[in-house]
Amino acid sequence: MSDTSPADLVAKTFEAQRDRLRAVAYRMLGSHADAEDVVQEAWLRLSRQDTAAIHNLAGWLTTVVGRISLDVLRSRQARPEASYDDRLPELVVTVDDGPAPEDDVALADSVGLALLVVLESLGPGERLAFVLHDLFAVPFDEIGQILGKSADAAKMLASRARRKVQTTEHPAPAGRQQREVVQAFLAAAHRGDFEGLLRVLDPEVKLTADTPGGVVVVLGATEVATGAQSRAAAGAAVRGRAVLVDGLPGFVSWRADGTPLSVMAFTIADGRITGITVVTDPARLAVMDLPEPE
Known part of the structure; x- marks a missing residue:
């Protein structure tokens, strides 16, 4: 019983x-x-x-x-x-173990x-x-x-x-080409290569940043490239690793003391970055489940 x-x-x-x-x-x-x-x-x-x-x-x-x-x-x-439109969706960050053969033909999650x-x-x-x-x-x-x-x-x-x-275009998940585009963007930003940044950014690219002061939107390749150069020149990040953010190619960077500096997610179409989502708000970063630095 x-x-x-x-x-x-x-x-x-x-x-x-x-x-x-x-x-x-x-x-x-x-x-x-x-x-x-x-x-x-x-x-x-x-x-x-x-x-x-x-x-x-x-x-x-x-x-x-x-x-x-x-x-x-x-x-x-x-x-x-109190519209939810003023908040970014919550992001799921996972370790990027590299592309699987089916990644290049799969649809976004x-x-x-x-x-x-x-x-x-x-x-x-x-x-x-x-x-x-x-x-x-x-x-x-x-x-x-x-x-x-x-x-x-x-x-x-x-x-x-x-x-x-x-009828809304869905980006493909992180395949080989997407990873290469992101790597080219990060390398150009690190070198301060403005022309290199423009080559991988769509002219109508939209960057949405969740900052301590709220959500900030930057439109256009020139403005986004200028901001990327400025952040790289500041040199606050000492470590970083490639990740997947909701299935899309992304990057996490950390300060020297091990605290997270930012999470970035990239939307890519036709070989160019059409959208970037960035989280730099320390309070939000603190509650995200992030991988360890490499």
Whole structure:
């Protein structure tokens, strides 16, 4: 005879679903912290339910996480002064072990930085319908219930979102060519080679930097190259290593005392850098899970 109580079984089942629920919320919200909050709220709601009346606990939890996430998205939309657009998506940094043979033909990771940026352009209903159906195979009738719409209406929202996602150019993941372009950029910056920087930067390149003073955007190859020269001339970084940032080629640099100086992620198309994301805010760097310097 088992000593496991019904409450223990529910808690065990919830823990088994936690990673999937967190993934759903993260793809909806683009923030690990917000995703954790949503999952915790789902647990609190579950603890107040008569679980004997829940026939499909995984489905029930997905629905609750979807509804809470939808509320968060609508709240962001209703309060432009607290808009999430002023924050960069949270970045996942991993060691770059070099290109695998399939890297040069693979598409970007569907949960990477590029898709999160595209998802930010979708309305809350479109985003929920696309994420739940296309990424997690939730049926449209269940999505419709979350949205308060019919299954056909949910299907139309997902279809509209899919078209927007498909018509937005996705960068390829870090293959050989992408790594070479990044290496050329870093080498030119280190040498102070302005012309070399311009050769690898797209004329319309956009640099987005998360600094202690907030998010700063720099547009155009000339401005980005000038800034790269200035940072290299300052000479604060003494160590660095190539990494992957949400599947895209990147670079982490450290000061002499071992504290991280910056994380950079590069978006590359047609052999040129079209976008650079930089994090230099010490507070944000301190909570990022970064690899050790080489």
